[in-house]
Amino acid sequence: MIRSERGKGAHRSGLRAESWAYFLLTCKGYRVLARRFKTHAGEIDLIACRGRTLIFVEVKARAAREGAIEALGRAQRERLHRAAALYLASRPRFADFTIRFDMVLVAPRRLPLHLADAWRP
Numbered sequence: 001m002i003r004s005e006r007g008k009g010a011h012r013s014g015l016r017a018e019s020w021a022y023f024l025l026t027c028k029g030y031r032v033l034a035r036r037f038k039t040h041a042g043e044i045d046l047i048a049c050r051g052r053t054l055i056f057v058e059v060k061a062r063a064a065r066e067g068a069i070e071a072l073g074r075a076q077r078e079r080l081h082r083a084a085a086l087y088l089a090s091r092p093r094f095a096d097f098t099i100r101f102d103m104v105l106v107a108p109r110r111l112p113l114h115l116a117d118a119w120r121p
Contacts, residue, residue: 044056
């Protein structure tokens with residue numbers, strides 16, 4: 001597959017944002033279990049845990065944080081829920097964990113912002 005120059009730039013930007021999110025979560029005491037976890041239902045940017053809480057994280061990089069918050073629509077949230085259900089179905093050790101859906105917002109010249117419990121299924 002050939003990507004356009006714009007697509008390549010967006011891909012690199014996304015990978016950089018995920019790296020910032022990874023760093024932020026590890027600094028907050030989370031252990032990242034998976035990065036870019038792919039299922040037939042969709043991809044989860046990061047999966048992490050701290051204590052008995054398992055989080056599924058969507059990372060959004062935009063020019064402004066406000067745009068990043070608005071970039072996660074209902075259809076994408078539903079895809080993330082289905083992907084999370086597939087992850088959990090194959091890992092019974094997480095059956096009694098608290099499950100949360102978080103976001104990390106990344107904008108230029110600003111520290112990444114972790115929104116815990118950003119939405120609920």
